Amino acid sequence: MRERLSGNEAIAIAMRQINPDVMPAFPITPSTEVPQYFSSFVADGKVDTVFVPVESEHSAMSAATGSEAAGARTLTATSSCGMALMWEMLYVAASNRLPIAMALVNRALSGPININCDHSDAMGARDSGWIQIFAENNQEAYDNFVQAYRIAEHPDVRLPIMICQDGFITSHAVENIDLLEDAAVKDFVGEYTPDEYLLKAGEPLAVGPYAVSSYYMEAKRAQLEGLKNAKKVIQSVADDFESISGREYGLFEAYQLEDAEYIMIIMGSAAGTAKDTVDGLRAAGVKAGVLKIRVFRPFPSEEIAEAIRHAKVIACMDRTESYNGYAGPIAEDVKNALYNINVNIPMINYVYGLGGRDVTIESLASVFDDMQKADKAGDVGENYRYLSVRE
Numbered sequence: 001m002r003e004r005l006s007g008n009e010a011i012a013i014a015m016r017q018i019n020p021d022v023m024p025a026f027p028i029t030p031s032t033e034v035p036q037y038f039s040s041f042v043a044d045g046k047v048d049t050v051f052v053p054v055e056s057e058h059s060a061m062s063a064a065t066g067s068e069a070a071g072a073r074t075l076t077a078t079s080s081c082g083m084a085l086m087w088e089m090l091y092v093a094a095s096n097r098l099p100i101a102m103a104l105v106n107r108a109l110s111g112p113i114n115i116n117c118d119h120s121d122a123m124g125a126r127d128s129g130w131i132q133i134f135a136e137n138n139q140e141a142y143d144n145f146v147q148a149y150r151i152a153e154h155p156d157v158r159l160p161i162m163i164c165q166d167g168f169i170t171s172h173a174v175e176n177i178d179l180l181e182d183a184a185v186k187d188f189v190g191e192y193t194p195d196e197y198l199l200k201a202g203e204p205l206a207v208g209p210y211a212v213s214s215y216y217m218e219a220k221r222a223q224l225e226g227l228k229n230a231k232k233v234i235q236s237v238a239d240d241f242e243s244i245s246g247r248e249y250g251l252f253e254a255y256q257l258e259d260a261e262y263i264m265i266i267m268g269s270a271a272g273t274a275k276d277t278v279d280g281l282r283a284a285g286v287k288a289g290v291l292k293i294r295v296f297r298p299f300p301s302e303e304i305a306e307a308i309r310h311a312k313v314i315a316c317m318d319r320t321e322s323y324n325g326y327a328g329p330i331a332e333d334v335k336n337a338l339y340n341i342n343v344n345i346p347m348i349n350y351v352y353g354l355g356g357r358d359v360t361i362e363s364l365a366s367v368f369d370d371m372q373k374a375d376k377a378g379d380v381g382e383n384y385r386y387l388s389v390r391e
Contacts, residue, residue, distance in 0.1 A: 001179040007135070007170035010142035010177055011077070011103045011163070012037035016047055017185035018149065020101075021072035021192075024052035024063035028082035029115050030167040031105035035077055057082035061089035061100075068098040069207040071197030073149065075100065079167060080107035080121045087125075093160045094129030095223060096208050099152035100160040102130075103145065106268070107167040108355045116356025117167040119268065119319040122296075123329045129223055131161040131230050132297040136271045139177040140294075141165040143247055146180065149189050150237040156229040166269040168356070184244055227298045234295055251300035253292040254307055256282060260289025262371040263308050265334055266317040267293040270352070270359040274317075277364040288368050293330065305337040313371040313380070314347045317387075321351055326384055346380045352387040363388045 005013070008031070015023070015038050023042075025035035035051075042051040054060045060076050068074040078086065083104060093100050108114040109121055122132060131151060135141040144163045152161040165171055180188075196205055211219055231251065238249040255275050257263065266274050271292040281288040291307060293300075308314060318328025327335065331349035338345060350367060353359045367387065374380040 001181065002176060003179055004174050004176055005138060006033070006172050006174050007138040007141045007165045008033035008105065008172065009037060010138050011145050011165070012041070013179060014142050014145040014185070015075060016041045017146070017180070017182050018075075018189050019047045019186070020049050020075050022050045022052065022064070022067040022074045023076060024054050024060045024067070024074070025076050026054050026057045026060045026078070026082065028057065028079050030107055030171045031077045031079040031082070031103065033171070034103050034105070057085040058089060061086040061093065064100050065089055065093050065096065065098060068093070068100050069096065069197065070199045071194055073192040075102065077103035077105070079105045080109055083121050083125060084109060090125055090128040090130065092208060095219065097158040097223065097226065098160055099149065099158055101145070101148040101152060102160065102162045104162045104164045105167045105171045106164055114355040115167070117169050117269070117319075118354045118356070120321070122162065122164050123320040123322070125162075126297055126329060129159065129227065130297065131157075131159055131227070133161065133163055133234075133295055134267050134293065135163070135165045135170065136269055136292060138170050138173070138175040139247070141170060142177060142179065143241065143245065143249065146185055146188065147237050147241050147249075149192070150240070151230060151234050153192060154229075154233045155195075157226050157233050159223070159226050159230065164268070169269040178245070180245060188241070188244055231295070231298050231300060249294065251295045251303055252307070253294060255290040255292065257289040257291060257307060259287055261287040261312040262315075262368055262375070263289045263291060263311040264315045264317060264364070264367060265291045265293065265304075265308070265330060267296065267330065268319060270317070270319070270364075273359050273361060274364055277361045277368065280361065281365065281368055286368065286372070299333045299337075301333065301337040301340065304334065305341045305343065308334075308345070309338070309341065309343045311345050312375045314345050315367045315371055316347060316349045317367075318349060318351050319353045321354065346374055347383065348374065348380050349384050350387045351385070357388055
């Protein structure tokens, strides 16, 4: 089915097609439309979901944790400061191995107060133990959410998953997208049949017990193994999804990468602008390429390192500020990936697009120009830069 939908509408439709058991939610811009649309599906009897209007985002994730632990397939949606208010419960959900799905509509964290897109909310939670998958456009946001439960509920994984899309840029912009038939989504996702849950008669279970020092590290190690297993599961689910949709997904997308000398690594909606930039540069004879990260957690370190090891210069684009003074989250992970295979490629890290700052072909073309200058000079100069900022 071909429809014209915003990213928020597309996510809500995916949720309807999945027909979860419980959705606790609290509104916050720019994700408010997701529970708003979904609550109308509940009111109209189009889903069997229990919708729980809570008093805060912390309560939303607390309710999601309780319902998922009880054996109910659960989801929610939030943005920015809303996810920050969930902070404690993000770690609880992950450590209890609860496969909750969350639509995260990326928005800048305060302050100053800003309601527009950057990745500071998701990047702040990158070490919480959640799987993180990012979308470039509305189609990918929908497709990623349809795949979410197949990944999170897999017995080798059993971890919560956040499906991320850029606030307003994709959440509110309307695009033509292809929806799957309801029956196809239902068959693809399947029923949730957990082996253990709180309401299982005759089998007492403790969820979130106190762990003394003799057991805490083992629990964390087991959690890490689930996250590592997720990489293989994500690819397997993507392959199955391609068979019903015709749309191909991987851990990342390689665009004009095979012979690229200058590679930009980027994530989210700006990847589309980066591809257009590369098309123009290729027409001018510049061997430019883009690696678009789809899966940020677990980070596909080995795969990315192999895909970019031939580059002359790399630019890592971070839509957040880590305040360590030398690198953002993407640059840190890419540097580690290359170090682990004993490859040293000159790299420039750019902080860009904070608080919804425009990302244009001209601004990204300047990044490729900087890479070419660094290659010619044999020195990247300042390797941590702000893009399109008034100095």
